[in-house]
Amino acid sequence: MKMKGRKIVGGKAEGELIVSQKPLSFLGGVDPETGIVTDAESDIRGQSIAGKILAFPRGKGSTVGSYVIYALKKNGKAPKAIIVGEAETIVATGAIIAGIPMVDGIDVSKLRSGDRVRVDADSGEVEVED
């Protein structure tokens, strides 16, 4: 399955999807040391986003969340790429300062955790293996 979105931060990545169907807060929602989701309202609570392709509808919470994304990268626990339904400033800024490829405008409800996916953020393309 191929999906077309929009480039927020360029770059390419390939890997296993982890999908949250709920908006995600990074500040207080993801542990910057381990990459494990701690947000009590999240449907991927307790799972790690490290080294995966992370998809969720949109960011929420404090703007300091951008710095948490940066810390994840510095600690080697960042996702390889970020896919969102709708980009907002917190996640977009975090992805930029951390240099994580990011695409928006993707219908995240069609994605499933565990699937393999290729992200070409330069062209905004997301390809899920059948």
Next chain:
Amino acid sequence: MYLTKEEELVLAGEYGYALQKAMEILVALGEIYGADRLIPIKSAQIAGVSYKNIGDAGMEFLRDFADAGAKVSVYTTLNPAGIGDDEFMEKQREVLELYRAMGIETTSTCTPYYGANLPKFGDHLAWSESSAVSFANSIVGARTNREGGPSSLAAAIVGKTPNYGLHLDENRKATVVVEVEAKVRTFVDYSALGYHLGKTLGNDVPYLRGIQPERVEFLKELGAAMAASGSVALYHVEGETPEYRDAVTDKLETITVEESDVKAVREAFSDDWGDIDIILVGCPHASLAEIKEIAELLKMRGRPLKIPLFITASRAVKALADSLGYTETIERYNGRIIADSCLVVSPIKGWYRGIATNSGKSAFYFRSFGFKVRLDDAEKLIKEAP
């Protein structure tokens, strides 16, 4: 979004890593919000100063950015810093040093307009403190979106911001008319009105009728509360604020604020004096006139307070209060003026149980942190306090 040749070069990294990252942030925001181009800004004001808020993650980013040679290109000031134990203060000083290294004036206040950073009508800005954003947009008629810490820093470095949101004429029009039928006269009435409206309106641009704020501090307080309990970044007051004449162009929905609405806010914050162990005035940071008033109220009270009174203010205003003798008077009655800082961004949980304040913004935050809160005018607080 259209970029000039120069901007393209910055984005391509011709001028180094720091400028490139800053430009990437601005371009991404511009694309997300449909900006047509970047526009020059006159000044920036940056949030993300308290170590309590940005933590080690934010510090690491600031350090890497400063080490990469990031420098601001417009006049830039900071939000208040936090106060904490020795370990906290050491980190806090480090954060300020990093900002200083980037060429930022490290006056840390939510009221930069009482000193170093006063914009004028029509100026484009990149400010992030929500009450200062409201003041600049509504009372001065300057133009800024509610920036996040990193986006205001990026704008300060590049000296530009994407042209969207409140930078555009069409987004500065009122979206709702508010008929205020409640009697709104004092500082805390304006606080309570703002608190109520913020909760009701979200990010609307309200046009208020039926109030005649006597002092600019009342408007400051109204906007701060609206920006805390909601995300109102611009409001108009008929006959008062600089853009009200052109604010209502379409037929708009009208809401009414009754006496009971304002009363309900005051009743929601009426915890007993027995539960209160600190009085806090100066959120947003107090003006010189507010400080003078407190000094006079304390003299009228005639005996020292049993619980401490903290007045937070910008360094500029505190220097004036010092030289005019107000600070000395206030200290005689167990009060203190704290410059450049704010208790809302300090790790004070456990230090106090309950606060008495005249600020709807403070009331909102301290209640959300689990404190007991009493909201009333400074005059009553100082008269009634133990």
